[in-house]
Amino acid sequence: MRITILSLFFLVLLVGCKNDSAQKASVDESELAVDESYYTGDFVYYADAAVLQTTNDVFSVQIDEKMHELSEKAKEFQRTPYDLVQVKLTGELIPNPLKAETGEGWDQMLVIDQIIEVSKATTSSVMQAPTQE
Numbered sequence: 001m002r003i004t005i006l007s008l009f010f011l012v013l014l015v016g017c018k019n020d021s022a023q024k025a026s027v028d029e030s031e032l033a034v035d036e037s038y039y040t041g042d043f044v045y046y047a048d049a050a051v052l053q054t055t056n057d058v059f060s061v062q063i064d065e066k067m068h069e070l071s072e073k074a075k076e077f078q079r080t081p082y083d084l085v086q087v088k089l090t091g092e093l094i095p096n097p098l099k100a101e102t103g104e105g106w107d108q109m110l111v112i113d114q115i116i117e118v119s120k121a122t123t124s125s126v127m128q129a130p131t132q133e
Contacts, residue, residue: 036090040089041055043085045070046082050062052089086118088116089115092113
């Protein structure tokens with residue numbers, strides 16, 4: 001578990017820049033509540049860990065039905081399972097229960113309420129599959 005989380009963290013941190021125009025899958029933003037929090041950033045899900053990297057923070061993402069829906073939408077924009085996708089989500093930040101139990105992971109976990117937009121990331125992964133130690 002620790003290797004997977006650390007691999008995802010390094011994957012998110014070690015991406016190269018790339019300027020590709022992106023298609024987008026989105027919903028009508030007029031349907032959203034005014035007081036909902038938006039989270040925009042790069043998303044990746046691999047094995048048993050999901051991560052969202054925003055401009056200023058990195059969050060664990062709760063693995064549930066909404067996260068799996070996001071993962072399926074993301075697949076159409078990924079060339080490999082390690083490619084990041086740009087997402088815009090609404091959700092709630094909670095203390096990460098895994099961090100409290102094991103001390104591993106990020107302090108906060110995002111529970112996704114709604115998937116607003118999914119598109120090809122403006123960055124491109126240059127990582128290879130994590131190696132076994």
